[in-house]
Amino acid sequence: MKECWDEGGLRAYLDRELPLEEMARIAVHVGGCAECHARYNELAGRAARVAALMEALEAGPVVSQPISLPARPQRRWTMPGRRIMARPVAAAVLAVAAAAALAFVLLPKRTERPKPEVAPHVAPHVAPERRDMEQAVAPSGAGPWPALSSSPRAKGPRRVKPPNVQYYLALDDEPIDTGVVMRVALAGTAVQADVIFDAEGRPRAIRTIK
Protein backbone atom coordinates (compact mmCIF):
# COMPACT_ATOMS: atom_id res chain seq x y z
CA MET A 1 0.00 0.00 0.00
CA LYS A 2 1.32 3.40 -0.97
CA GLU A 3 2.22 5.79 1.76
CA CYS A 4 0.37 9.02 2.36
CA TRP A 5 -0.14 11.13 -0.70
CA ASP A 6 1.27 14.60 -1.07
CA GLU A 7 -0.97 17.59 -1.57
CA GLY A 8 -0.28 17.64 -5.29
CA GLY A 9 -1.68 14.16 -5.67
CA LEU A 10 -4.62 14.94 -3.46
CA ARG A 11 -5.29 18.14 -5.37
CA ALA A 12 -5.26 16.29 -8.67
CA TYR A 13 -7.50 13.66 -7.10
CA LEU A 14 -9.87 16.43 -6.08
CA ASP A 15 -10.03 17.66 -9.69
CA ARG A 16 -10.29 14.10 -11.03
CA GLU A 17 -7.22 14.68 -13.15
CA LEU A 18 -5.62 11.31 -12.44
CA PRO A 19 -5.94 7.96 -14.17
CA LEU A 20 -8.78 5.80 -12.96
CA GLU A 21 -6.56 3.27 -11.24
CA GLU A 22 -4.79 5.95 -9.30
CA MET A 23 -8.07 7.63 -8.44
CA ALA A 24 -9.30 4.35 -6.99
CA ARG A 25 -6.15 3.85 -4.96
CA ILE A 26 -6.30 7.34 -3.53
CA ALA A 27 -9.96 6.94 -2.68
CA VAL A 28 -9.22 3.79 -0.75
CA HIS A 29 -6.29 5.41 1.02
CA VAL A 30 -8.09 8.61 1.94
CA GLY A 31 -10.95 6.57 3.29
CA GLY A 32 -8.64 4.78 5.69
CA CYS A 33 -6.05 7.46 6.55
CA ALA A 34 -7.19 10.14 8.94
CA GLU A 35 -4.26 12.40 8.14
CA CYS A 36 -4.80 12.27 4.38
CA HIS A 37 -8.52 12.60 4.89
CA ALA A 38 -8.00 15.79 6.91
CA ARG A 39 -5.55 17.13 4.34
CA TYR A 40 -7.93 16.29 1.57
CA ASN A 41 -10.75 18.13 3.34
CA GLU A 42 -8.49 21.11 3.88
CA LEU A 43 -7.52 21.20 0.21
CA ALA A 44 -11.11 20.79 -0.89
CA GLY A 45 -12.32 23.60 1.36
CA ARG A 46 -9.57 25.96 0.23
CA ALA A 47 -10.16 25.12 -3.41
CA ALA A 48 -13.86 25.85 -2.99
CA ARG A 49 -13.18 29.17 -1.26
CA VAL A 50 -10.66 30.26 -3.88
CA ALA A 51 -12.95 29.20 -6.69
CA ALA A 52 -15.78 31.21 -5.14
CA LEU A 53 -13.55 34.27 -4.93
CA MET A 54 -12.30 33.83 -8.48
CA GLU A 55 -15.88 33.77 -9.63
CA ALA A 56 -16.14 37.35 -8.41
CA LEU A 57 -13.88 38.31 -11.30
CA GLU A 58 -16.47 37.26 -13.81
CA ALA A 59 -19.39 38.86 -12.01
CA GLY A 60 -18.97 41.98 -14.08
CA PRO A 61 -15.90 43.91 -15.12
CA VAL A 62 -15.51 47.25 -13.45
CA VAL A 63 -14.40 49.11 -16.53
CA SER A 64 -16.38 47.56 -19.28
CA GLN A 65 -19.55 47.31 -17.23
CA PRO A 66 -22.08 49.69 -18.66
CA ILE A 67 -22.98 52.29 -16.12
CA SER A 68 -26.72 52.58 -15.98
CA LEU A 69 -27.69 56.19 -16.20
CA PRO A 70 -30.98 57.49 -14.90
CA ALA A 71 -33.81 56.98 -17.30
CA ARG A 72 -34.14 59.84 -19.71
CA PRO A 73 -37.24 61.88 -19.14
CA GLN A 74 -39.88 61.23 -21.67
CA ARG A 75 -39.92 63.85 -24.35
CA ARG A 76 -43.04 65.91 -24.57
CA TRP A 77 -44.07 68.29 -27.22
CA THR A 78 -45.95 71.38 -26.35
CA MET A 79 -45.05 73.50 -29.36
CA PRO A 80 -46.31 71.81 -32.49
CA GLY A 81 -43.78 71.47 -35.22
CA ARG A 82 -40.78 72.60 -33.20
CA ARG A 83 -39.39 69.24 -32.27
CA ILE A 84 -38.18 66.30 -34.26
CA MET A 85 -40.17 63.14 -33.98
CA ALA A 86 -38.72 60.34 -31.93
CA ARG A 87 -39.56 57.75 -34.52
CA PRO A 88 -40.05 59.74 -37.68
CA VAL A 89 -39.95 56.90 -40.14
CA ALA A 90 -42.52 54.72 -38.42
CA ALA A 91 -44.68 57.69 -37.62
CA ALA A 92 -44.58 58.98 -41.17
CA VAL A 93 -45.48 55.56 -42.53
CA LEU A 94 -48.43 55.31 -40.16
CA ALA A 95 -49.53 58.81 -40.98
CA VAL A 96 -49.38 58.26 -44.70
CA ALA A 97 -51.29 55.01 -44.32
CA ALA A 98 -53.95 56.70 -42.23
CA ALA A 99 -54.15 59.60 -44.62
CA ALA A 100 -54.50 57.23 -47.54
CA ALA A 101 -57.31 55.35 -45.84
CA LEU A 102 -59.11 58.53 -44.96
CA ALA A 103 -58.63 59.97 -48.39
CA PHE A 104 -60.00 56.81 -49.91
CA VAL A 105 -63.20 57.27 -47.92
CA LEU A 106 -63.54 60.97 -48.40
CA LEU A 107 -62.42 61.61 -51.94
CA PRO A 108 -65.45 60.04 -53.70
CA LYS A 109 -67.81 62.29 -51.76
CA ARG A 110 -65.91 65.35 -52.79
CA THR A 111 -66.00 64.36 -56.44
CA GLU A 112 -69.76 63.85 -56.22
CA ARG A 113 -70.24 67.48 -55.40
CA PRO A 114 -72.64 69.26 -57.74
CA LYS A 115 -71.00 71.16 -60.50
CA PRO A 116 -71.20 74.92 -60.10
CA GLU A 117 -72.51 75.39 -63.57
CA VAL A 118 -75.66 73.44 -62.72
CA ALA A 119 -76.86 76.04 -60.27
CA PRO A 120 -78.19 78.71 -62.67
CA HIS A 121 -80.51 76.23 -64.33
CA VAL A 122 -82.30 75.10 -61.16
CA ALA A 123 -82.20 78.05 -58.84
CA PRO A 124 -84.91 80.16 -60.51
CA HIS A 125 -87.52 77.45 -59.95
CA VAL A 126 -87.14 77.15 -56.21
CA ALA A 127 -89.79 78.69 -54.05
CA PRO A 128 -88.68 81.23 -51.45
CA GLU A 129 -90.12 79.13 -48.60
CA ARG A 130 -88.03 76.17 -49.60
CA ARG A 131 -84.91 78.34 -49.62
CA ASP A 132 -85.58 79.57 -46.10
CA MET A 133 -86.07 76.08 -44.87
CA GLU A 134 -82.72 74.99 -46.24
CA GLN A 135 -80.99 77.92 -44.61
CA ALA A 136 -82.44 76.96 -41.27
CA VAL A 137 -81.17 73.41 -41.61
CA ALA A 138 -77.76 74.29 -42.93
CA PRO A 139 -76.07 75.22 -39.62
CA SER A 140 -76.76 71.81 -38.19
CA GLY A 141 -74.57 70.36 -40.89
CA ALA A 142 -71.72 72.70 -40.10
CA GLY A 143 -69.42 69.99 -38.91
CA PRO A 144 -65.92 69.28 -39.92
CA TRP A 145 -66.84 69.43 -43.56
CA PRO A 146 -68.91 71.89 -45.54
CA ALA A 147 -72.49 70.81 -46.03
CA LEU A 148 -72.83 68.82 -49.18
CA SER A 149 -76.15 69.99 -50.37
CA SER A 150 -77.92 67.89 -52.91
CA SER A 151 -79.50 71.00 -54.25
CA PRO A 152 -77.60 73.53 -56.27
CA ARG A 153 -79.76 76.25 -54.75
CA ALA A 154 -77.38 76.48 -51.83
CA LYS A 155 -74.90 78.12 -54.19
CA GLY A 156 -76.99 81.25 -54.21
CA PRO A 157 -75.84 84.48 -52.70
CA ARG A 158 -77.77 83.84 -49.45
CA ARG A 159 -76.10 80.57 -48.68
CA VAL A 160 -74.84 80.24 -45.12
CA LYS A 161 -71.17 79.29 -45.21
CA PRO A 162 -70.07 76.79 -42.61
CA PRO A 163 -67.39 77.93 -40.22
CA ASN A 164 -63.90 77.44 -41.54
CA VAL A 165 -63.00 74.79 -39.01
CA GLN A 166 -61.47 71.48 -39.85
CA TYR A 167 -61.81 69.02 -37.04
CA TYR A 168 -59.47 66.18 -36.32
CA LEU A 169 -60.61 62.62 -36.37
CA ALA A 170 -59.39 60.81 -33.26
CA LEU A 171 -57.70 57.52 -33.99
CA ASP A 172 -58.40 56.11 -30.53
CA ASP A 173 -60.41 56.87 -27.41
CA GLU A 174 -57.60 58.13 -25.22
CA PRO A 175 -57.39 61.83 -24.47
CA ILE A 176 -54.52 63.67 -26.11
CA ASP A 177 -52.40 65.51 -23.60
CA THR A 178 -49.68 67.02 -25.72
CA GLY A 179 -48.44 66.30 -29.17
CA VAL A 180 -46.94 67.57 -32.31
CA VAL A 181 -48.69 68.20 -35.59
CA MET A 182 -47.03 66.92 -38.69
CA ARG A 183 -48.30 67.57 -42.18
CA VAL A 184 -47.91 64.58 -44.43
CA ALA A 185 -48.66 63.99 -48.08
CA LEU A 186 -49.73 60.85 -49.81
CA ALA A 187 -47.03 59.95 -52.26
CA GLY A 188 -48.03 60.51 -55.86
CA THR A 189 -51.18 62.43 -55.02
CA ALA A 190 -52.13 65.89 -53.87
CA VAL A 191 -53.80 64.58 -50.73
CA GLN A 192 -52.34 66.07 -47.59
CA ALA A 193 -53.23 65.52 -43.98
CA ASP A 194 -52.33 66.85 -40.58
CA VAL A 195 -51.49 64.15 -38.09
CA ILE A 196 -51.15 64.68 -34.36
CA PHE A 197 -48.47 62.53 -32.79
CA ASP A 198 -48.24 62.14 -29.06
CA ALA A 199 -45.07 62.22 -26.98
CA GLU A 200 -44.40 58.58 -27.77
CA GLY A 201 -44.61 59.12 -31.48
CA ARG A 202 -47.97 57.44 -31.97
CA PRO A 203 -50.43 59.03 -34.35
CA ARG A 204 -53.44 60.06 -32.33
CA ALA A 205 -55.61 62.12 -34.66
CA ILE A 206 -55.76 63.06 -38.30
CA ARG A 207 -57.48 65.49 -40.61
CA THR A 208 -57.21 65.99 -44.30
CA ILE A 209 -56.22 69.30 -45.79
CA LYS A 210 -58.56 70.87 -48.26
Next chain:
Amino acid sequence: MEIVLKVVQPAKELALSPAETETDGRAPAWFDALFREHYPRVVAMLARLTGDRGQAEEIASDAFCKLSARGSGPEEQPDERHTPWLYRVATNAGLDALRRNVRRRRHEQAAYVESLRSASAVCALERLLSEERRARVQAALAEMKPRDAQLLLLRADGLAYRELAESLGVQASSIGTLLARAEAEFELKFRARHGEGI
Protein backbone atom coordinates in the same frame (compact mmCIF):
# COMPACT_ATOMS: atom_id res chain seq x y z
CA MET B 1 -0.90 49.35 -62.48
CA GLU B 2 0.07 45.75 -62.05
CA ILE B 3 2.63 46.65 -59.44
CA VAL B 4 0.12 48.66 -57.45
CA LEU B 5 -2.35 45.81 -57.46
CA LYS B 6 0.22 43.48 -56.06
CA VAL B 7 1.05 45.86 -53.25
CA VAL B 8 -2.48 46.52 -52.04
CA GLN B 9 -3.85 43.06 -52.50
CA PRO B 10 -5.71 42.54 -49.22
CA ALA B 11 -5.94 38.79 -49.53
CA LYS B 12 -2.19 38.64 -49.30
CA GLU B 13 -1.72 41.39 -46.76
CA LEU B 14 -4.26 40.18 -44.25
CA ALA B 15 -4.37 36.44 -44.75
CA LEU B 16 -3.56 34.34 -41.72
CA SER B 17 -4.27 30.99 -43.30
CA PRO B 18 -1.45 28.46 -43.37
CA ALA B 19 -1.85 28.07 -47.09
CA GLU B 20 -0.44 31.52 -47.72
CA THR B 21 2.84 31.34 -45.92
CA GLU B 22 5.04 32.79 -48.56
CA THR B 23 8.08 34.63 -47.31
CA ASP B 24 6.61 38.12 -47.66
CA GLY B 25 7.14 39.13 -44.07
CA ARG B 26 3.86 37.62 -42.96
CA ALA B 27 3.40 35.49 -39.89
CA PRO B 28 4.51 31.89 -40.25
CA ALA B 29 2.13 28.99 -39.98
CA TRP B 30 3.10 28.07 -36.44
CA PHE B 31 2.22 31.56 -35.30
CA ASP B 32 -1.18 31.41 -36.94
CA ALA B 33 -1.95 28.08 -35.31
CA LEU B 34 -0.80 29.32 -31.94
CA PHE B 35 -2.81 32.50 -32.33
CA ARG B 36 -5.98 30.66 -33.20
CA GLU B 37 -5.64 28.27 -30.29
CA HIS B 38 -4.48 30.57 -27.54
CA TYR B 39 -5.71 34.07 -28.28
CA PRO B 40 -9.20 33.48 -26.81
CA ARG B 41 -7.71 31.88 -23.70
CA VAL B 42 -5.21 34.66 -23.18
CA VAL B 43 -7.89 37.31 -23.60
CA ALA B 44 -10.22 35.49 -21.21
CA MET B 45 -7.49 35.21 -18.62
CA LEU B 46 -6.55 38.87 -18.95
CA ALA B 47 -10.15 40.00 -18.91
CA ARG B 48 -10.67 38.13 -15.67
CA LEU B 49 -7.51 39.65 -14.27
CA THR B 50 -7.98 43.26 -15.32
CA GLY B 51 -11.75 43.44 -15.48
CA ASP B 52 -11.57 45.20 -18.81
CA ARG B 53 -12.05 43.18 -21.95
CA GLY B 54 -10.81 45.93 -24.23
CA GLN B 55 -7.62 46.28 -22.28
CA ALA B 56 -7.27 42.51 -22.19
CA GLU B 57 -7.43 42.37 -25.97
CA GLU B 58 -4.82 45.11 -26.25
CA ILE B 59 -2.44 43.31 -23.91
CA ALA B 60 -2.99 40.00 -25.66
CA SER B 61 -2.33 41.60 -29.04
CA ASP B 62 0.88 43.12 -27.73
CA ALA B 63 1.99 39.77 -26.39
CA PHE B 64 1.35 38.10 -29.72
CA CYS B 65 3.17 40.88 -31.52
CA LYS B 66 6.17 40.34 -29.30
CA LEU B 67 5.97 36.64 -29.92
CA SER B 68 5.83 37.24 -33.65
CA ALA B 69 8.88 39.47 -33.50
CA ARG B 70 10.64 36.94 -31.32
CA GLY B 71 10.46 34.24 -33.99
CA SER B 72 13.56 34.01 -36.15
CA GLY B 73 11.71 33.64 -39.44
CA PRO B 74 8.69 32.28 -41.24
CA GLU B 75 10.29 28.92 -41.76
CA GLU B 76 10.76 28.37 -38.08
CA GLN B 77 9.00 25.36 -36.68
CA PRO B 78 6.68 25.66 -33.67
CA ASP B 79 8.61 25.77 -30.47
CA GLU B 80 7.28 24.28 -27.26
CA ARG B 81 8.66 27.24 -25.40
CA HIS B 82 6.50 29.71 -27.29
CA THR B 83 3.29 28.94 -25.43
CA PRO B 84 4.59 29.32 -21.88
CA TRP B 85 6.53 32.40 -22.97
CA LEU B 86 3.36 33.91 -24.39
CA TYR B 87 1.34 33.27 -21.24
CA ARG B 88 4.12 34.53 -19.05
CA VAL B 89 4.44 37.77 -20.98
CA ALA B 90 0.67 38.26 -21.08
CA THR B 91 0.29 37.58 -17.36
CA ASN B 92 3.08 39.96 -16.44
CA ALA B 93 1.61 42.67 -18.64
CA GLY B 94 -1.81 42.04 -17.13
CA LEU B 95 -0.49 42.32 -13.61
CA ASP B 96 1.33 45.53 -14.52
CA ALA B 97 -1.88 46.91 -15.97
CA LEU B 98 -3.75 45.86 -12.87
CA ARG B 99 -1.35 47.84 -10.70
CA ARG B 100 -1.48 50.84 -13.01
CA ASN B 101 -5.26 50.79 -13.00
CA VAL B 102 -5.52 51.68 -9.33
CA ARG B 103 -5.74 55.42 -9.85
CA ARG B 104 -8.03 55.18 -12.83
CA ARG B 105 -10.27 52.78 -10.98
CA ARG B 106 -10.77 55.29 -8.19
CA HIS B 107 -12.35 57.73 -10.63
CA GLU B 108 -14.37 55.03 -12.29
CA GLN B 109 -15.66 53.74 -9.00
CA ALA B 110 -16.70 57.24 -8.04
CA ALA B 111 -18.77 57.39 -11.20
CA TYR B 112 -19.99 53.88 -10.56
CA VAL B 113 -21.14 54.73 -7.05
CA GLU B 114 -22.94 57.72 -8.48
CA SER B 115 -24.75 55.44 -10.90
CA LEU B 116 -25.74 53.13 -8.06
CA ARG B 117 -27.71 55.89 -6.43
CA SER B 118 -30.17 55.77 -9.25
CA ALA B 119 -30.63 52.01 -8.93
CA SER B 120 -32.84 50.26 -6.43
CA ALA B 121 -31.41 49.82 -2.94
CA VAL B 122 -31.10 46.03 -3.06
CA CYS B 123 -29.64 45.99 -6.54
CA ALA B 124 -27.21 48.78 -5.70
CA LEU B 125 -26.02 47.00 -2.57
CA GLU B 126 -25.45 43.76 -4.43
CA ARG B 127 -23.49 45.49 -7.14
CA LEU B 128 -21.45 47.42 -4.65
CA LEU B 129 -20.53 44.29 -2.73
CA SER B 130 -19.73 42.48 -5.93
CA GLU B 131 -17.39 45.22 -7.07
CA GLU B 132 -15.72 45.39 -3.70
CA ARG B 133 -15.07 41.67 -3.74
CA ARG B 134 -13.71 41.90 -7.25
CA ALA B 135 -11.30 44.63 -6.24
CA ARG B 136 -10.10 42.59 -3.27
CA VAL B 137 -9.46 39.53 -5.38
CA GLN B 138 -7.58 41.56 -7.96
CA ALA B 139 -5.48 43.15 -5.27
CA ALA B 140 -4.56 39.76 -3.86
CA LEU B 141 -3.69 38.45 -7.31
CA ALA B 142 -1.53 41.47 -7.97
CA GLU B 143 0.61 40.57 -4.97
CA MET B 144 1.17 37.00 -6.05
CA LYS B 145 3.86 35.57 -8.23
CA PRO B 146 2.84 35.90 -11.86
CA ARG B 147 2.97 32.17 -12.46
CA ASP B 148 0.70 31.44 -9.51
CA ALA B 149 -1.74 34.15 -10.52
CA GLN B 150 -1.72 32.82 -14.06
CA LEU B 151 -2.40 29.32 -12.80
CA LEU B 152 -5.38 30.41 -10.74
CA LEU B 153 -6.81 32.51 -13.52
CA LEU B 154 -6.50 29.80 -16.13
CA ARG B 155 -7.89 27.20 -13.77
CA ALA B 156 -10.83 29.47 -13.08
CA ASP B 157 -11.35 29.59 -16.84
CA GLY B 158 -11.78 25.84 -16.78
CA LEU B 159 -8.52 24.70 -18.33
CA ALA B 160 -7.56 21.10 -17.69
CA TYR B 161 -4.24 20.12 -16.11
CA ARG B 162 -2.79 19.24 -19.51
CA GLU B 163 -3.63 22.69 -20.87
CA LEU B 164 -2.34 24.35 -17.73
CA ALA B 165 0.91 22.44 -18.08
CA GLU B 166 1.22 23.55 -21.68
CA SER B 167 0.67 27.19 -20.82
CA LEU B 168 3.14 27.09 -17.96
CA GLY B 169 5.69 24.92 -19.68
CA VAL B 170 5.75 22.31 -16.93
CA GLN B 171 4.82 18.68 -16.57
CA ALA B 172 1.15 17.91 -16.09
CA SER B 173 2.00 15.80 -13.06
CA SER B 174 3.25 18.89 -11.21
CA ILE B 175 0.13 20.96 -11.76
CA GLY B 176 -1.60 19.58 -8.69
CA THR B 177 1.23 20.66 -6.45
CA LEU B 178 1.54 24.07 -8.11
CA LEU B 179 -2.19 24.62 -7.90
CA ALA B 180 -2.38 23.67 -4.24
CA ARG B 181 0.47 26.04 -3.42
CA ALA B 182 -1.01 28.85 -5.47
CA GLU B 183 -4.33 28.51 -3.70
CA ALA B 184 -2.64 28.51 -0.32
CA GLU B 185 -0.69 31.62 -1.24
CA PHE B 186 -3.77 33.35 -2.56
CA GLU B 187 -5.68 32.63 0.60
CA LEU B 188 -2.78 33.87 2.66
CA LYS B 189 -2.55 37.13 0.72
CA PHE B 190 -6.26 37.65 0.78
CA ARG B 191 -6.51 37.11 4.52
CA ALA B 192 -3.52 39.32 5.16
CA ARG B 193 -5.29 42.18 3.40
CA HIS B 194 -8.87 41.61 4.36
CA GLY B 195 -8.89 39.49 7.49
CA GLU B 196 -10.29 36.08 8.08
CA GLY B 197 -13.55 36.72 6.34
CA ILE B 198 -12.53 35.15 3.07
